[in-house]
Amino acid sequence: MSRLMRQWIADALHLLRVAADFATVYASFYLGYQLYFLGKPHEWSVWLPELRPDLYYLPVERNHFLTVALGVSLMTVLVYAAKGLYRDDTSVLHVREYRSVMSGFVIACLLFLALYYIYFAYLGPRIREKLFSRRIFSYASAFSLAGILAVRVTINRIQHRLHRRGIGARRVLIYGAGATGRLVARRLSEFPAFSLLAAGFVDDDETLAGTTVVFDQARGYSLPVLGTGSHLEELMRSAGATEVLVALPSKTPEQNMQVMNYCRGRGIRFRFVPHVYEMAVQRTVMQDLAGIPVIALREPSHRYVYLFCKRLADVALSAAALVVLSPLFLAIALVIRMRSPGPALFVQERVGLGGKTFRMLKFRTMYVDADPYAVTPKSQRDRRITPFGRWLRRTSLDELPQLINVLAGSMSLVGPRPEMPFIVATYDDLHRERLRVKPGITGLWQISADRRVAIHENMDYDLYYLHEQSFLLDVVILVQTVFLAFRGI
Template sequence: MSTNESVTPRLYTETLAASHPESRAMSIRLFQSISAAIEMVADFLTCALGIFAAYLPDPSLYIGSQIQYPLREASAVSFAVSLFAVLLLHKNGAYQGSSGLLQIRETERAIRIPVQSLLVMLPFSLLLNLKFSRVGFPVALVLIPVLLILQKHAFVAVIRALHARGCGVDRVIVYGIGDTGKRILSALSHSVRLGLDPIAVITHDDSLDGECMPEMGYRRRRSVPVQRGPITSALLNSCQCSTLVMALPNLSSEQIATAVDAAKQVGSRVLFLSAIELQEQKWTESMDIDGLSLTPMLESFERGPYSIAKRIVDLIGSSLLLLLFAPPLFLIALLVKLDSPGPALFVQERVGRNGAIFKMYKFRSMHKGTPRYEFSPTTPFDPRITRIGRLLRRTSLDELPQLMNVFLGDMSLVGPRPEMPFIVQTYTSEQRQRLQVAPGITGLWQLSADRAFLIHENIQYDLYYLRNRGFFMDIAILIHTLLFAMRGGI
């Protein structure tokens, strides 16, 4: 097959993340950050108030010796318990915005976290000679959760009132109708802290154009208008949409590219309804709302100092390694030629950053005449592999010529592995995000136990790298690769 004709690089560049957010999106994020900070302070004060109130019923009955400064004791305990409770709430994602139809998770946290904080702080307070009232401790176990639940509901009411005035509201268009679309509509409408306000649903069904889609549930308090697709920049602009939720699981690559390109033109971010296997994957930082996992498309941006440092390391590293490995490279090339007829080097077109096609070099590990573009062998007993090829693939020595790709700038020492164009054509929206950075010789997937399976079936490693990549992470991956190779794991 002709890969240049079968792959259109525009398909990939159009599906990269939206450009830097407009001022509207920035103001929404600022509103969410400020409201989260205010909620933390409110939680701290609520817990502190509960501790002080717990000291009031019986100030004369304390564990241990006679108290001389009860106010001082109460202040120390209330500060410690309140601070610990806020830290636990933060760790449990209480300030990330996700909620739900019944707000069960928030209520559960409001009950569990204060109880855990009090139980953890009790032995420390005894060691530090900070006394709890015999009556105050059980009162605090009940009073603080009650106060925290009431405060949370009051806080949500305030946020809802501010949203009604247009403060911190993210106008959302849901691309897709049916039960999934209704679930997303319901979940977003009741997750007040997220500030995601569904204003329209887009469908390709002409018969539904102009109808209203109600949320799920017997009350059906909310419904939004249904409009006929496709998604265009003009449609998003007319609705003043700042977020596009892709709720259709079976969209073609062309439909995804068109919708994402339209969102990019108007500065709207894109959220994808994640695949089931990604919903339990913590590395993707998805928003879990009532069992629905919405994954934001990664923002495509280059961090200047990191990009420059990475290229310098790639250039120097590949040059030194090519000089250092020159004798082994010559010896391996000779063994490949002697083992089976055919060239020593195998040249294959792969997809790089932004969908660019480049020629990748490897030592030939399969017999001459083997189809050039097929799924790679997953077992050393594959009949396509030569005798010397088994050794090369087991030790990854067949990858050494890719140091030339790193030197030329097509690849990096660290990054997602490049794949063949016919595989990239079948990528899902999540998998397509790995094209935002230059591919690498080594990476997280190569060091994992999942390297025995296809690359695109283990996208979580690349997503984690994309979100957390940095100079020191690249150095750490290179060190682990060296140790992995020394143990014979490659």
């Protein structure tokens, strides 16, 4: 596919988002208007003696409210454009995008209401309230926000399918075929929403030129090493690439500056990928100590509010789930006892918040003579797994008893998976970052394509979660987990 065609498809998707946002808000306001008066014919008229003393009732003008809908629709699109929601920029699970969608819509509504009330101030408060129903506006706003999110999820899925086929995605080269470069290639293949398609590696090691580097062992994905960095401009032209992702964390700052100057001098668009250790300390703030500049880690100002709300949600949701799912718990326990001898529950010591150990609960999926601390089964065909246990693992129903751990406070619904003590004993300082938060039943790793690989081999998922913790991210992860569980059934 030519570069012109890829750009045309990208522009078409941008226009589709703009048109979809505008149409969704307008249609939602019309729906809210109709729903409010549905089955209430006597409310189609309101008393406005201030306008016409000789008339006690005056019909509510539908066109007046639809003008309001046009204004909010236009304001929403303008605010979204200002927040960068129509640019080629995304995040894992689109969390930042959805957060901006919600905050942007609230801003658009507040701006429009402010302008509206200023413009109609001369009508007087009673007349203004009759011409503009706050209840209808509330209905319409709720429909709009839900509709925009649903439409964006749909468009994102369409974009995912197109990009997986290489349609509309920008081709990029990855400068560095080492561990970081391979990780970047794997993430680009896993998250097509980034609109980037890796065309190959570039590496300064001349012995790698012409070879093929496997970046995903589980799926057998690989990319060729096209050449060295000294020929970057020609390699990009021959590969049809528009950008280079520099993944050379082992380089010195001076060497990285040389790469930067090379790209700038030739008009090559580039981005640098930091080392995971740099990512771990990227949230820093400069402080002053009696004239001496010092750097300190910056804790989010909303952290304690978030932790409090998260604990409330953990208690409420886990308690409700335990009550609602109690018949399912009983049924699974009975089947386990009937299919294989031994207890229905499997209890294992795991390491949680602050390195403290706790007893984690699961439905037993293996035969009782299996070593509880042996290597975790990586295949459903493992002979230690019972036939019913395979189904439980595929649907993730074996994790349900951990709701008791959540209610007790040793786990959370969302967080890094708890590891066994002998694995935690091998942790370095970076790996121990996982112990700063409560372990969870589900997390980013569990809903990723890399869940087939051991979690301690995919630390970047946990680092991302530690840096980007938010209530919205937790909600998205939970929804995705439920969706994957139903797909497993």
